[in-house]
Amino acid sequence: MLTDSTADRARAPTFLEEVIAQTPGDPRLEMCIQCGTCGGSCPSGPDMDYTPRALFAMIKAGMKDAVLRSNTPWFCVSCYYCMVRCPQEVHITDLMYTLKRMAVQEGLYHESSASTAPEFSGTFIDYVENYGRSFELGLATRYHLRHNPMGAVKMATSLGLGMLRKGRMDLNPKRIKGIKQLQAILEKAKALGGAV
Amino acid sequence: MMYGYYPGCSLEKNAIAYHQSMMAVARKLNLEFAEIDDWNCCGATEYFSLELLPAYALVSRNLALAQNQLKNGRQLVAPCSACFVNLLKTDRYMARSPELARQVNEALAAGGLHYEPGSVEVRHLLDIIINDVGYEAVARQVVKPLYNLRVAPYYGCLTVRPGLEKSFDNPEYPTSLDRLLDTLGAEVVDFPLKAHCCGGHMTQISEDTALEMIRRLLKNAADYEADVIVTVCPMCQLNLDAYQDSVNKKFGTRYRIPVLYFTQLMGLAFGLRPVELGFGKEFVSPTLALAKIGAEPPPRPSKKARPSRDALPMPEMPEEE
Numbered sequence: 407m408l409t410d411s412t413a414d415r416a417r418a419p420t421f422l423e424e425v426i427a428q429t430p431g432d433p434r435l436e437m438c439i440q441c442g443t444c445g446g447s448c449p450s451g452p453d454m455d456y457t458p459r460a461l462f463a464m465i466k467a468g469m470k471d472a473v474l475r476s477n478t479p480w481f482c483v484s485c486y487y488c489m490v491r492c493p494q495e496v497h498i499t500d501l502m503y504t505l506k507r508m509a510v511q512e513g514l515y516h517e518s519s520a521s522t523a524p525e526f527s528g529t530f531i532d533y534v535e536n537y538g539r540s541f542e543l544g545l546a547t548r549y550h551l552r553h554n555p556m557g558a559v560k561m562a563t564s565l566g567l568g569m570l571r572k573g574r575m576d577l578n579p580k581r582i583k584g585i586k587q588l589q590a591i592l593e594k595a596k597a598l599g600g601a602v
Numbered sequence: 603m604m605y606g607y608y609p610g611c612s613l614e615k616n617a618i619a620y621h622q623s624m625m626a627v628a629r630k631l632n633l634e635f636a637e638i639d640d641w642n643c644c645g646a647t648e649y650f651s652l653e654l655l656p657a658y659a660l661v662s663r664n665l666a667l668a669q670n671q672l673k674n675g676r677q678l679v680a681p682c683s684a685c686f687v688n689l690l691k692t693d694r695y696m697a698r699s700p701e702l703a704r705q706v707n708e709a710l711a712a713g714g715l716h717y718e719p720g721s722v723e724v725r726h727l728l729d730i731i732i733n734d735v736g737y738e739a740v741a742r743q744v745v746k747p748l749y750n751l752r753v754a755p756y757y758g759c760l761t762v763r764p765g766l767e768k769s770f771d772n773p774e775y776p777t778s779l780d781r782l783l784d785t786l787g788a789e790v791v792d793f794p795l796k797a798h799c800c801g802g803h804m805t806q807i808s809e810d811t812a813l814e815m816i817r818r819l820l821k822n823a824a825d826y827e828a829d830v831i832v833t834v835c836p837m838c839q840l841n842l843d844a845y846q847d848s849v850n851k852k853f854g855t856r857y858r859i860p861v862l863y864f865t866q867l868m869g870l871a872f873g874l875r876p877v878e879l880g881f882g883k884e885f886v887s888p889t890l891a892l893a894k895i896g897a898e899p900p901p902r903p904s905k906k907a908r909p910s911r912d913a914l915p916m917p918e919m920p921e922e923e
Contacts, residue, residue: 428654431699449799453811481811484647485759485799486687490773499764506651523651523807530648534660538642540611549806565844572883574616583640587713588663594712595659598705 421470429504433497438462444488444498454478455518458488458498461505474512479505480520522553535592538582543575603734606668606678606722607635610685610836611643617682617836619880623865624681624727626878630743631735635679638668644688647803658702659709661692666715668722681727683760683835684802690724694766726761728834728864729770732778737785745873747787750896753867754791754828755779756819758838759799773797779864783832786871789900791826795819800841809848816841817849820857829891831861839863843885860888870895 419427426435438459445457455476456464464473482502489499509515510524529549533541546566569575582588613621628635641664649657668678680686696703697719707716731740762769762776771778776797780790798819801812819842823831833839843861850857861884869879870892881888 430654430658430695430702449801449815450804450811453808481804481808483759483799483802483804483815485802486764486773487759487799490763490765503650504654507654510652520807526803526806527648527651530646531652534643534645534649539614540643540646542616546806565848568844568885569616572885574618574883576615580614582642584642584713587715588642588660591659591663591709591713591715592656595656595706595709596653598708599653599655 421468421473422465425465425501425504425508428508429497429500431497431500433501433504434495435462435465435497435501437494438466438496439494441493443491443493444496447487447491448482449485449487450481450483453481453519458482458502462496462501471514473505474509474514475517477518477520478502479509480515480518480523522549525549525553533579535589536581536585537579538585538588539580541576541579542569543577544579603632604634604636604675605725605730606672606676607637608641608644608664608668608678608680608685608689609637610680610682612682612836612840617839617863619883620681620836620839620863620865622878622880623863623869626874627865627868627872630872630874631731631739633730633735636672638664638671638678641667644685646684646688650688655705655709658692658695658706661688662696662706662710662717663713663715665689665693665722665724666710666717669717670715672722676722677730678722678724679727679730680724681834682837683726683758684837686724686726687760687764690766691764693719693722693724726770726834728761728779728782731868732782733770737781740782740868741785744786744871746871746895747899748783748867748871748895749787749789749899750894751788751891752791752827752829753783753788754793754823754826754831755783755796756793756823756831756833756838756842756861757797758833758835759797761834762797779832779834782864783867786867787899788867788871791823791828793822793826793828795822800835800838802837802841805841805845812841813845813849813852816845817853817855820846820849820855820859823859824857828859829894830867830888831859832864832867833861834864846886858886860884860886860891862888 426433440459442459445451445459451457456478461478479502484499486499515524526549529545645657645660649660680689703719710716757776762771762773765773783790801815804812839861846857866879
């Protein structure tokens with residue numbers, strides 16, 4: 407027999423609760439007073455679909471789809487200006503990281519105007535997971551070749567060559583000794599990967 | 603004094619000049635930086651964008667290694683501002699959130715490691731120079747003051763943020779690097795955008811966004827007639843130096859402002875040779891700017907006499923009750 411009493415079922419978490427649960431520590435998002443100091447402080451704000459303030463109002467209104475489709479988190483440069491200025495001490499930068507992760511999990515980032523950002527991050531991570539170190543030459547060539555071949559050519563002929571000539575870029579990635587240990591740690595972390 | 607040293611990927615190659623000049627200056631100041639054996643990448647801003655627990659686990663492996671390898675005091679220096687923030691933040695967030703600490707340690711256990719939050723003190727190189735060494739001790743090493751060189755002190759965003767407790771300088775308008783450069787004899791210019799972001803990885807994702815941010819910084823330094831921009835972070839150095847040409851092409855500007863590490867200028871003032879300080883890797887050559895350094899201090903502008911209080915129609919402030 408079907409029981410339909412609400413008391414029998416736990417209420418599904420709201421989008422606001424989901425976002426908070428996916429952000430380490432206490433991000434204080436529910437404390438936002440919509441003052442707009444964040445957007446006013448943001449160096450890349452003009453390129454964003456919504457300012458952080460607007461995005462936070464949308465989160466509270468449960469507009470999950472629109473929030474995760476927006477380019478706002480992907481244009482966050484992680485400079486923490488908003489975070490040190492927020493009168494309510496909302497952990498805005500950490501929340502932007504959370505929204506990026508959620509957008510990728512939900513497969514919604516492709517529609518934002520910074521749609522190659524996750525690929526860039528993914529390529530970066532790939533080198534870190536396989537070598538324990540980042541690898542600029544591989545990162546730049548692999549990422550640009552896939553998304554922007556003309557950009558790759560431009561980069562290879564000017565900036566990339568300059569970097570190599572100046573001795574500022576390695577030709578081969580370096581691998582740490584404890585790569586197996588690191589991979590075991592990361593694998594375990596991925597398996598755990600719950601709310602914090 | 604002895605510190606654990608976390609170079610980060612940039613200082614291995616791209617910012618090798620920072621590493622070399624830091625080490626050369628350290629020898630003069632009796633600082634010892636012992637590299638953490640087999641450290642890994644901090645994940646920059648990329649890992650946190652896609653993963654939560656793995657990102658914190660990646661950073662905390664370094665903290666665990668530092669905890670095991672360092673003896674007493676356990677101070678860890680990170681010259682790269684991005685590494686600095688990731689290491690510091692991971693330590694603080696693990697201390698604040700027992701659940702995060704528990705899960706990170708469960709992951710670390712898979713590699714036979716454990717990290718106790720608070721057991722390693724993560725510090726930026728600039729913090730160590732100004733607070734542990736001090737301006738007076740720096741001044742005692744200065745044999746070739748940087749007279750006449752107009753410098754714009756550029757802190758970037760992460761060195762003085764994200765506003766976690768015990769930040770060593772003001773996150774809005776820091777002054778520690780200003781005072782350090784003044785100690786070296788340089789002429790420190792006002793630089794209102796000194797704590798603004800260089801654009802970070804946006805050069806790769808949205809070049810227009812990044813070039814506009816870099817343009818603003820270059821314009822600000824040029825407006826105040828700086829000969830050199832002085833930086834404390836490899837990402838800032840790369841963006842302002844390597845993309846200056848792209849900014850000029852896009853905006854029709856003609857900026858030629860060299861971007862140097864603060865440790866390089868310290869080394870010059872200490873009388874060290876440029877080759878010891880990693881010079882020669884810059885895209886914008888500092889040769890012309892550095893030729894400006896004079897043997898004599900510039901004449902101090904004579905203090906203008908303040909006009910008498912009665913001379914100007916100053917508004918009267920109401921007396922406090």
